Structure formats: structure tokens, C-alpha cells
Amino acid sequence: MIRQGEIVAVGLNHHTAPVEFRERLAMDSLQLPVHLSALLDQGLAEESVILSTCNRVEVYALVRDSDPGRGIVSYMAGLQGVNDKKSRSHFFCHEGEAAVAHLFRVASSLDSLVLGEPQILGQLKGAYFAAQEAQAVGLVLRRLMRQAISVGKRVRTVTRIGQEPVSVGTAGVALARQVFGNLDGRTALVVGAGEISELVSKALIGAGVEELVVANRTFENAQALAARVGGIAVPYEQLSRYLAQVDVAIASTASQRPILTRKELQPVIRARRYKPLFLLDLSVPRNIAADVNDLEGAFVFNIDDLGEVASRGRQRREAEAVEAENLVVCEAERTYRGLGQLSAAPVISSMTQRAEAVRQMEMDRSRMVLETLDSEQRAAVEAMTRSMFKRFLHDPILHARNLAESGDGQSLDLLGDAFPEAPEE
């Protein structure tokens, strides 16, 4: 328990609620300030941040309620329009250090649907900035959110949780990198205009592929995909011409027989002067004949190969998550302790202010004597008195911090009362 109240994490996510519940609560950027203000105005929270993504709607708040988080659950359940026992059962509520650990897990993407995905950290930053703009964060949540963002970054730096490929798109990029190293400035050809082609195309462009051309038997479909991924549509009849030029070729059509055979590709490979050609066959039945892989310079991978890479990536991320979890638990404990000490800040501040006021008063009283001293001597007296008060206050300050950390608000108040703001004459 921290003196200003208690930190809670309340909400629902993909672990606790099905999508039909989550979608009812989803908030856009315009709704966020409204709900943040409502939580504060209705006295449900002292400070709050709302994180709303497609997988979660969660409120991180500092509350004074004797049953922390209950009011926020009722408020959120009310937003769904159904505030019954069943709908409330989808909500979770963590308090204290558990709430801090949950937030850190979210920031580190340990709680994400796809372990290690990078978007959540940006979304958390967005939620924090929105709360700042709505003036819904104070001393406690400001420190907590900054720490959460820092832990999220650290987990990604220290572990490889975000680096292993886990989707078809990133697995394709990982394999292409094994051939080319860096994909910056490379060119790619996509044959077929399906959904999976789009996914891999976007991943390739994201990885640095400079130019992407799309060919499809129906030219309009090629144009549509090219427009979506920022590529160029080319006539299907010119396939061989582009195959001779590009570094990566993706085949994903509904054809029942191979559209790229060894016989067709042999002259293409020769025309390329054996420069590596990375071929991704994403279709079933396969669009690229298996023996194309035997050609010098041709490297063919199919959907099963990508699946294997993605599956291995997922396993590795899970292994990395163990290390990340340890880091998160340590950081949560340390941060929660630090937040507890924050409540000592007003007491410490009044102690030092009071001491300075007394010192200043005594210096003024001795002004006549001090004026007889030269500037060097006066500076020495100033330094000496400051040092005396600093040493005198060292133990009380330490005691105040310990009281705050242990959550003993009553003793902390008593200690604070011993240092009234205005010194007596």
C-alpha cells in the first residue's frame, strides 16, 4: 500500500473476455479523455491511464477506495450497457505490486496475443500521453508509466523476445535475409493478389525492400494489391522479364499446376548471371515446381518452410519470456517500493523547508555580527550552517522514507506534524 492510495490495474483482455465483450468497451482517441475525466470526477480514481487496444481495455489507476478497483469495474461494466454479474466476471483487478507487475508484463509484450509483438509499447506510450493531455496523471502514475515504458524497452534489449520471426510474413523476411543479409534496396515480384501475398509483401517492404512489382492474371487485382502495398502492377505476360531483374519472387495463385517450372526458369537464371533468386511459394497446390530449387542461384521455400521458421520463432520467444518474466518481477518489486517512498516526499520537503527557514531566520538575527566578516568568511558560515542542518535532518529523512515504504501513513503524518510550515518566532 502506498500512502497516496493504491495502484490498481482493472479491465479485460484476450485472456479474460471474448471479442464480443472487448469490442463493446473499445475506446477511440476521442473517447479516452472523456472517460479519464469521468473516472476522476466521479472520485473513482486519483490518477488514471486507459489503455485501449484490439486485445485489451485496461485502466491503471491510483485509487483511495477501501475496495480498490470495484468502482472502476462497475464504471466499465456500465459502459457495456450490461452491468450484471456475468459481464463483471470478465474483468480482472490487480492491486499493489501485482498491478505494477501486470503493467510491466503488458509493456514488455509478455501479456500479448503474439508474444514479443512490438506495437504494444507504442500503444502504451499513446495511452500515457493521452492521460497527460487530459491531466489525469500525477506524481505516482507519471513515475509508474515512465518506468513501465523503460522496462518494456529493456526487456526487448536484454532478451530476443521481439526478434524471432513468428508470422508467415516475418518468417519470409528472415529467410530472405539469410540469402541477402540486408534487404535494403532489394526488389521483389509478387505473383498473385491474395491476402497472404499482401501480408508477405508488407513484411518485405517493412524490412527495406525498395521496389515491389505485382503480377496477376487479372490485371485489376494486381493494381488493387499494388495500391495497397505501395507497389507497381505489371502485366502477367511479362513475368519472365521481371523474374530476371528482381531479388525476391513470391508466388501465391490459385493455379492447380506449377506456374514456374525448371524449364522456364533456366534461361532466366542464366540471364541473371546466377545472381541469387529467392522464391517463396505460398500456394497449395504449389506454384513453383520442386526441382527449381536444384537450379544454381535459385532458393525455393514453401509454406511449410515458413511455418517451421515461425513455429521455431514462437518456441524461442517462449524460452526468452522466462528471462523477461524474471526481469519484470524484479522491476515491479523495486518500482513498487520506490512508489511507496514517493509519499514521503511532502514530509521531507516540509522538513527541509522548515530547516532552511530556521537557518535563514538565525542568519538574519546575526546580521550585525556577520556584516563585520569579509565575503569569504560569510560564505564559510553559510556553508557550515547548511551542512549542520543537512546532517541533522539525515536520520529523520531516512526514517520518513522507511515509514513511507512500509505504508505506515499514521506515523508519517506524525513525523510531518513535527515540522510545521511556518517557523515560530
Add this chain to the structure above:
Amino acid sequence: MHKILFILAQLFYLIAFVDSLLGNEHKPSWLERVRLPSIWLGAGVHLLGLVVLGLQSQAFPVHTPGASIASLGLLVVLGHLMVRRGPRMESLGTFFLPLAVVLLVVAQVLPTSVAGTVNTGLGMIWFPIHASMVFLGLMAFTLSFGVSFYYLVVRSRLKRKQLEGLERLPSLVGLDRLNVRLMLFGFVSLALGIGSGGVWASSVKGATLDITGWVTIAAWIWYGIALQFRLVAGWRGRLAALASVVGFVGLVGALVGVNVLFDGWHA
């Protein structure tokens, strides 16, 4: 003294090699920082050993088979330190570091000091130039051999879809690019070495081109042809790697054969 230093250098190389084998995963962070200092320490001690050997023999440390191989070992390690800076190229250490250890073992088995008289030409200005250029060329071809070996391994694994652990190895294009640079560097260095060797030999009374010299020229021509084919006919990737492997194996085989059969050192 130099033998103790060579053994110490081997120890450092072995530490770095074992560290490379373990990879960076599931290892304490302090252990990740051991590899590079170990290589540098090994190279420093190795160099010191060569200096001691040179001072003992009063000659440039290529005057005997043992000294030459020890010098080549150091150049291979220094070359590795240069190429390992590329993306994922540090894994090449698993090839070059044990190679350096083997070269030092061979160097210690072979004679490192001259029983008879040292060729009077050794002190001349052209000899250090000739020796340096030839050894730089040999270093480049040795590195090219290692890089080619890696290229063939990575290519074979990609073709056979053995993808596990491949992400720790360099990319194919990266290896191919490095290989051609090394072959080109070796070709130019060896050309300068052969040229300066000719000038040096012409100044030494009665010097003729021995079998080792002919083998070196043949290797130079082989690498020249491989580079030419790459430029003209697009012999890249596997073909360039095979050319390098064949060239290097042929060169080493011929040099060993010549020195065993003819019982004499090129000087």
C-alpha cells in the same frame, strides 16, 4: 621462449573458439565479452613470439617453414579480426581460430631456426617487401578458403531446408561479396609479391626460380582465371567458392608436397 608464447597464444585462441561455439544465447553477459579480448590477447602474444623468434634468428620470421607458418597463423587471426566486423561474420571464428591453433602446432613441429647459413640476400630491402606481399596474399587466400567453406555450408543447408541455427551464420550474399574481395586482395598482393620476388632474386647471385616459386605463380594464375570468369561469365556464389577451395587446397598441397619431396625451403 617463443614456444611458450606460441602455446599461450593457442590457449587464448582456444578460449575464444570455445566461446564462439557456445554462441551468445543462455550465457552470462560477462562471458560474451571474453571472446574479442581473448583473440586480441592471443594475437599480441603470438606477435611477441614471432618478434622473439626473429630476434633469436636475426632474420625476418619467414626464414624457416615453422616461422613462416607461425607468421601465416598470425595474419589469419588479424584477417579474421578485420572480417568479423561484418554482420554475423563473427561466427567465422569457429573456423579461423582453430585453424590458427593448428598452424601454430604445425609451426612448432617444423624447424623454426636455420641449421645452416641464412641466405645472404635476406637483409636486402626487396626481401621484406616480397615476403610481406606473398604472405598477405596467402592470408587472403586462406581467409577466402574459410569464407568459401562457410558459403558452401550455408548454401547446402538452405537448399536442403536445414534451417535450424542458420540465423547465427552470415548471409550467402555477404559471404560471396567477402570472398570475391579476399580473392581480389590476394591476387593483387601475390602479384606484387611475385614481382618484388623477381627483383630480389635478380639481385642475388645465382638465384633461380624454384619449384615453390612456380607453384605460387600457378596459384596466382588460377585465382586470376577464377576472378576473370566471375567478371565475364558471372561465376559467382558456389562456383567462386569452389574455385577458391580448389585453388587453396591445390596451393597448400603443392607447397607441402614440394617441401617434403625436395627437402628444401624456398629462399
